[in-house]
Amino acid sequence: MRIDVIRPGELGPAEVTAWRAMQRATPHLANPFLSPDFVIAMGEVSAGARVAVISEGSGPAGFFPFERHSGGVGTALGAWVSLCQGVVHAPGAEFGAEALLRGCGLHVWEFGCLVGGQPWFQPFEVLRQEAVVLDLAGGYPAYLEGLRERSPKFLKSTLYKERKLGRDAGELTFDFAVRDEEQFRLLRRWKSEQYLRMGRPDRFGRPWVVELAERLHAIDTADFAGPLSMLYCDGRPVAGHFGLRSDTTLVGWFPAYDPAFARYSPGLIQHLRMAEAAAATGIRSMDLGVGTGSEYKEALRSRGEPVTEGCVRRRSAGAAAHWLRSAPVRRVRQFILDTPALYGAADRAMKRYGGLRTRMRAR
Incomplete structure (x- = not known):
């Protein structure tokens, strides 16, 4: 096995x-966060972005994107925003985690949303969760019928609110791929305000995230795009979503809505309209990410796909030093996630803090 570490921008056409051929041959690797387009865009906003080109015989057997930090520590590429991570590989390829890290010059590699089917990393997983997936392979009517069977009250309530919103505020329209930059800025403002209310860190408070999103929004090809979807009432934007898609998979990334319309649940209406439009374009599944603590995701789901969190460490002094720094924090976090009462208390505390920040900002 030969490993060549390059910058994403150095990837050639071949x-x-x-x-792309590896992604098509292995459907669970079709996630757009594993695409070369996302990796190349990350390389334009992160100085530490790297790709390990893994070769066996006459050509590439896999690609391993990662972000290099000091002390030989690596993380998943764009870990703060990425919703799918891992090695893109040819069918049947086999790797050793220790050899892979050594070839990359890393003592440690941390991951937070590892895709399934990566046995070389499995011994290092410490937290296993499920991403919520909407199955659109049979078309939107088939998905809607399944939703009616699984979550009848949820669907009935959402459709009622959709009709009421139309009566109260004007005709509802939807656009799956909006190119207007002003509306993209509006969605980002809604999302930043939502983060503030919830007491969460504002992703769009980081300039590199804004630049990354703008670069991805500009891409629109058959293999990859960053579609901005918007729901309108009488021409006024009331909800939207910015995500990434491959040729078969759409990933939910940044949904948001105008709080003035909150009582109509416009975000839920927008998700159903988006699923319908995505299915019409040939998208076979929508991945909404981990569903822990999210009632709307659990209501919308057709099935779950495993995602894991963990940390690969070589047998080295650098890896041992990293363990001493990070293990206690990771254990506390996992304990909270595994204890519903603690998770609920932490979530309520963050929302109270977010409410306080919102009121202070309004003064």
């Missing part, structure tokens, strides 16, 4: 073609 390597990108091989990368």
Whole structure:
């Protein structure tokens, strides 16, 4: 096994073609966060972005994107915003985690949303969760019928609110792929305000995240795009979503809505309209990310897909030093996630803190 570490922008056409072929040959790797487009865009906003090109015989056998930090510590590429991570590989390829990290010059690699089917990392998983997936392979009517069977009250309530919103505020329209930059800025403002209310860190408070999103929004090809979807009432935007899609998979990333319309649940209406539009374009599944603590995701789901969190460490002094720094924090976090009462208390505390920040900002 040969490993060559390069910057994402150094990927050539032949390597990108091989990368896409691997994604098509292995459906669970079709997630757009594993695409060369996302990796190349990350390389334009992160100085530490790298790709390990893994070769066996005459050509590439896999691609391992990661972000390099000091002390030989690596993380998943764009870990703060990425919703799918891992090695993109040819069918049947086999790797050793220790050899892979050594070839990348890393003592440690941390991951937070590892895709399934990565046995070389499995011994290092410490937290296993499920991403919520909407199955659109049979078309939107089939998905809606399944939703009616699984979550009848949820669907009935959402459709009622959709009709009421139309009566109260004007005709509802939807656009799956909005190119207007002003509306993109509006969605980001809604999302930043939502983070503030919830007491969460504002992703769009980081300039590199804004730049990344703008670069991805500008891409629109058959293999990859960053679609901005918007729901309108009488021409006024009331909810939206910015996500990423491959040729078969749409990933939910940044949903938000105008709080003035909150009582109509416009975000839920927008998700159903988006699923319908995505299915019409040939998208076979929508991945909404981990559903822990999210009632609307659990209501919408067709099935779950495993995602894991963990940390690969080589047998080295650098890896041992990293363990001493990070293990206690990771254990506390996992304990909270595994204890519903503690998770609920932490969530309520963050929302109270968010409410306080919102009121202070309004003064």
